[in-house]
Amino acid sequence: KFYIMKKKTLPKSLDDWDIYSFHINSTVTSRYATTIITSRVANRMNESKEIEFHVKIPKNAFISKFKMMMDGQVYEGVVKTKEQAQVQYTEAVSRGQSAGIVSSVGRTMEEFKTSVTVAAHKKVTFELTYEELLKRTHGKYKLVSNCLFCCFHHQMDVHIREKVDISFVDVKGGLNTKALANAITKTHTNKQAWVYFHPTVDQQKTCDSCGEEGMNGDLVIVYDVNRENGLGDIMTSDGYFVHHFAPSDLPRIPKNVVFIIDQSGSMHGRKMAQTRTALVHILNDLAEDDFFGLISFDSAINYWKRELIQATGQNLEQAKQFVLNIRDRGATDINAAVLEGARMLNVHPREGSASILILLTDGDPTTGVTNINTIRSNVKQKIAGKYPLYCLGFGFDVNFEFLKKMSLENNGVARRIYEDSDADLQLKGFYDEVATPLLTDVTMIYVGGANLTQTNFSQYYNGSEIVVAGEIIDNNVEIFTSVGSLDTKGLLQRVWAYLKVKQLLEKELLLTGSEKNNAKKEALELSLKYSFVTPLTSMVVTKPEGENTEVLYKPKERGNLQPERSTKAHGRHNLIISAYPRLCPILILIS
Numbered sequence: 001k002f003y004i005m006k007k008k009t010l011p012k013s014l015d016d017w018d019i020y021s022f023h024i025n026s027t028v029t030s031r032y033a034t035t036i037i038t039s040r041v042a043n044r045m046n047e048s049k050e051i052e053f054h055v056k057i058p059k060n061a062f063i064s065k066f067k068m069m070m071d072g073q074v075y076e077g078v079v080k081t082k083e084q085a086q087v088q089y090t091e092a093v094s095r096g097q098s099a100g101i102v103s104s105v106g107r108t109m110e111e112f113k114t115s116v117t118v119a120a121h122k123k124v125t126f127e128l129t130y131e132e133l134l135k136r137t138h139g140k141y142k143l144v145s146n147c148l149f150c151c152f153h154h155q156m157d158v159h160i161r162e163k164v165d166i167s168f169v170d171v172k173g174g175l176n177t178k179a180l181a182n183a184i185t186k187t188h189t190n191k192q193a194w195v196y197f198h199p200t201v202d203q204q205k206t207c208d209s210c211g212e213e214g215m216n217g218d219l220v221i222v223y224d225v226n227r228e229n230g231l232g233d234i235m236t237s238d239g240y241f242v243h244h245f246a247p248s249d250l251p252r253i254p255k256n257v258v259f260i261i262d263q264s265g266s267m268h269g270r271k272m273a274q275t276r277t278a279l280v281h282i283l284n285d286l287a288e289d290d291f292f293g294l295i296s297f298d299s300a301i302n303y304w305k306r307e308l309i310q311a312t313g314q315n316l317e318q319a320k321q322f323v324l325n326i327r328d329r330g331a332t333d334i335n336a337a338v339l340e341g342a343r344m345l346n347v348h349p350r351e352g353s354a355s356i357l358i359l360l361t362d363g364d365p366t367t368g369v370t371n372i373n374t375i376r377s378n379v380k381q382k383i384a385g386k387y388p389l390y391c392l393g394f395g396f397d398v399n400f401e402f403l404k405k406m407s408l409e410n411n412g413v414a415r416r417i418y419e420d421s422d423a424d425l426q427l428k429g430f431y432d433e434v435a436t437p438l439l440t441d442v443t444m445i446y447v448g449g450a451n452l453t454q455t456n457f458s459q460y461y462n463g464s465e466i467v468v469a470g471e472i473i474d475n476n477v478e479i480f481t482s483v484g485s486l487d488t489k490g491l492l493q494r495v496w497a498y499l500k501v502k503q504l505l506e507k508e509l510l511l512t513g514s515e516k517n518n519a520k521k522e523a524l525e526l527s528l529k530y531s532f533v534t535p536l537t538s539m540v541v542t543k544p545e546g547e548n549t550e551v552l553y554k555p556k557e558r559g560n561l562q563p564e565r566s567t568k569a570h571g572r573h574n575l576i577i578s579a580y581p582r583l584c585p586i587l588i589l590i591s
């Protein structure tokens with residue numbers, strides 16, 4: 001986690017500066033993770049030294065606190081609007097100081113880096129706090145921490161507390177190797193789990209995945225909870241509630257899925273090969289009562305069949321031949337391809353099924369209709385809220401912002417597929433998330449609740465989870481009585497704020513005019529109130545006299561990736577959940 005930039009080899013810097021302890025402490029309370037990273041560093045030199053603090057944090061997290069403690073003084077970061085932070089930044093720059101925290105974005109993590117000048121023989125403590133709501137995919141929650149070679153006291157402690165029983169806890173990731181096995185301890189009672197990672201210095205140098213710079217990798221803690229109550233669990237405290245809803249005992253809904261595959265020239269080589277591999281695996285997983293369509297496109301559209309076809313063994317074999325023959329060539333006509341995919345679904349209404357449109361592309365529209373606003377409006381009109389559109393952007397040459405908006409306004413999400421050796425697994429992994437629709441058109445209703453986060457979900461898939469939070473306004477009766485006990489003082493309000501900010505930021509993307517400004521304003525106010533470093537705020541870190549003021553921004557990825565959202569669509573299965581006194585939610589299934 002801590003990293004010395006100047007040296008390519010193992011830090012042999014114990015003689016000049018010495019990280020004498022590095023601690024990652026995560027507390028997960030009902031899937032809301034608060035992580036505090038504390039690093040203590042001493043300057044062993046006779047002269048002052050610049051000491052760096054450099055860590056990776058999950059992209060989905062918001063930094064909420066940063067402190068440096070030195071010589072009895074505490075220098076604390078303050079979250080401000082971007083504009084206010086910019087003023088301080090500009091002032092610092094005009095004083096000849098190079099302000100600004102360099103940060104960048106990787107696949108799942110982004111970086112936080114700062115430094116401070118420490119006087120001879122003095123010590124400094126850095127403390128960074130970030131928060132995230134763990135998202136359930138493929139039937140589990142994942143907490144990812146990055147650990148780098150550092151020091152004598154390297155320690156990671158994770159404590160998971162749930163109101164319901166924990167069904168399993170596993171430790172995965174690049175660092176979960178034989179050489180480090182005895183550095184990891186895992187214990188687990190019904191409702192709590194602890195994972196400790198305390199590697200020795202030797203283990204940090206000689207572990208399986210250690211490179212020249214020693215240990216550098218992720219530890220991933222995965223777990224899930226039991227869901228005895230099909231309606232999920234509601235937690236309440238301090239006038240707020242959070243409802244986790246992830247029923248798994250519902251019958252799967254047969255699906256109609258159309259894959260729209262970019263075969264333009266830029267897909268050449270490995271990307272095209274990985275796409276073919278992933279598609280063959282995906283076809284293998286279709287159920288016999290699913291219907292599917294396959295379109296590959298460049299400047300023209302190539303069909304396997306013009307209409308949806310049932311996923312029988314024989315049809316799948318033929319489809320695989322089609323897939324194996326997809327070759328890259330030509331330009332990218334996204335408009336025609338998506339409209340054609342939507343047409344295929346539109347002419348195939350099927351009682352009691354869920355339809356899904358999946359676009360995979362690696363570039364901008366270059367032929368046919370190329371104006372992205374026209375494409376968005378054409379697609380929105382054609383889909384008309386009937387089913388979700390998922391856009392997979394392969395690599396960094398795509399206009400991801402466009403894909404994101406187009407999916408969000410059609411009840412889907414956009415996902416980046418990173419050009420790497422595992423791209424086929426990323427594609428298949430995404431497909432698996434939406435492979436088993438269990439509900440369509442879900443509306444959650446909370447009697448006595450207000451200021452709710454998103455309550456309409458176009459589809460609910462096996463292995464995922466719907467989370468709704470809100471304020472409890474009706475205090476008289478025991479509305480929202482929750483069973484079990486878990487101390488969540490002040491926490492549920494933060495979960496609510498976290499969800500609210502994430503959803504407002506996505507909503508803001510699609511809105512225009514005063515609605516856009518209102519959504520932005522609300523997201524900003526919440527970010528400031530809860531001290532979240534979001535795309536609308538920055539954290540200003542004032543350092544000791546004579547040193548740079550630094551401004552921390554949430555870094556932007558090229559094409560800017562944001563979390564998922566979906567809204568109401570028209571489906572056959574309407575689900576309404578209401579919370580009434582004493583009962584957890586009531587479920588009414590209308591089909």
Ligand SMILES: *[C@@H]1O[C@H](CO)[C@@H](O)[C@H](O)[C@H]1NC(C)=O
Pocket residue numbers: 025026027036157
């Ligand atoms: C980890 O953080 C929690 C919450 O702040 C705290 O109660 C706990 O003592 C910390 N654990 C360690 C080992 O520092």
Ligand SMILES: *[C@@H]1O[C@H](CO)[C@@H](O)[C@H](O)[C@H]1NC(C)=O
Pocket residue numbers: 045046
């Ligand atoms: C630090 O200062 C002491 C006393 O002045 C001296 O003996 C020592 O050699 C110095 N160490 C370094 C690394 O310069």
